[in-house]
Amino acid sequence: MLVLLLFLMLTTYAQSQTTTNQEEAIRWAKEKNKAILLVFSGSDWCQPCIRFDKNVLQESSFQAYAEEALVVLKCDFPQRSQLPKDVVQQNEALAERFNPQGEFPKLLLLNQDFKLLAHLNYKSEATHQFVAQIKQYLPLETGAKEYRKKVPLMGSFFEFIVVAPKKEAKAAWTLIEDCVKEAKRIEALISEWIPSSDISKINQQAGKEGVRVHEEVYKLLQRSIAISQLTQGAFDITFLAYYDYWKFDQTQVFPFDSVQVKQLSQYVDYQQVELLPDYQVRIPARMRIGLGGIGQGYAVDRIKEFLLSKGVENFVINSSGDIYAHGQRPDGSPWKVGVASPLDRDKIVKWLPVENFAVVTSGTSEKNFEYQNTIYSHIINTHTGFPIEGLQSVTVISDFTEIADALATSILILGTEIGLDLINQMPQTHCIIIDKDQNIHYSDDLQIKK
Template structure:
């Protein structure tokens, strides 16, 4: 069977024959972190599989209740409320995730930035934009965006946003992190293999019931009915960022909903970036960075991480891998 994962990725799974019921494949779809998650496990029976999926869902819900900037009771919301006022003590898990996000900003020279959630919403990606915002409004839109103003105190486990109006959020890597943590938990529970698919941020382990690797198809947004590449994954992860669903087209130029945190200007040049390696979180950080950096700077950065691979599709439909 073939199941659609976003506009860019397919999971291509095997059909389980009646004779192969020693292991059963159980899948459940659920809305978590504001997105559709598909959790697939290969287990020795359906009762155990469903119990383990329940625990995976509980783990992802726990993460959401820590890092969501939309829920007022979370630690990240408390950090945002105290921007420019005082540091906020957070759980070590939240602290370490924030610390890694800052490292992603440094490695990408600011192309990735969790403080971009404070961006002024001057761009519209619903088809209604017909002309560019003014240069001044674009420049002003990023006045509260600057990862360098996120102050971490490791000993006290605190996060301080040094400027009023700043915010941080994990929309860029949160689902990838949740996919990694869901996979980690299921492995600890003894689940033989499976997939945690967080709306296209995918973490896999083990094999399909027929012993073959999991097959993830990357679809070309310019040729929706064709698969550009099939990834064969055991313990692996894949993430895709792109402007094929949300973009503004002005004077024949397509502007991505992914914004350059330093300039306030939408990314152009790449329609889709797929990164695959071992961690969904890191793959997602890289794919977001690549969209902003563009193909040349993106390839230069990828050379520093040889255990991760890429597939770029340019605005002209050219495939680069």
């Protein structure tokens, strides 16, 4: 069992650095700030190619180096086995561009923009010699490293990335664990799924006396209502009543009952949330509040403040697309956040270099259902009670993740024209909107769009 486990771990480790897809290689290289090793090979007939794969690509010291610096893109031309048609077409195009003479193995080092850095040689040298050859073309190590951890939190996944000197690895991991603790603390305060949370207590006492909550929860509710006012009610923390009807699963009732949805609308009105003195909150009977549209952004901002208070200057906090990036990567390059295509989340339509900004994307493709040839998004228009139509994704860039989180969903409801007008009036706030026809719209003064 132990041998099998180790084998699986090593196999996964090796595969995580290797791909046969050009777009994937470029995406990984940009996401992880790596160079690309392009390998032209004949895997079932070229003996030097087979030796290179066995003695270098599968060698543990090379894999350890690739974990830090490389993405391996295999461009294979087998003779006895068949590759998928799209892979063949891709490989032929790569060969025409980079290997017109048909040399095997042909080894090239490319940058993140898929431009040639160097031709590499391999004549059965030791792995460390081949790695040394690569290193002379790449930036010198700074002695710092990215420490990463991904954990399930607040109904999704958080990823924490902290840049620290390699000699301070223990301190970096301790900081990340403290970040996890802070996210769990906030979740315990604001999750409507945790019966003991402040939000659950407010919902449990709907129509009764007010509930005294923690000061930070009270102030978060104050800011939430302010955003509701700013967005003309498109953002509304009382939206949960609509989900008594909309299930977005196999239990959804057809045809739609407009009368029932209309009846539920009386319980969706942020103006009926009473913020009373002494941090007390009261809501009407049958009303419920939820912070799903702002809570993760708030958690990211609190964790950001924690890391800054500890003197950490270079880090990323990612809560399933609610991202805050501060400082730079170990080599001094900017963090890059990809805006994914709503139709294909593996395809990046825009890379955003980000330093000391939050980037949040809200889209309609993550959870939906189809009825009578129409796809209905999980995002509800708070004004109508029905799923939104028109826009496919909105990305908001702001100083604060909390604000970007709330605005991204709000603009999906408001639409392109009103959404852009709103963003253009807000300082240090920008957006990218992708409509149903895949047209991309930018707010004014978004310098990173070109």
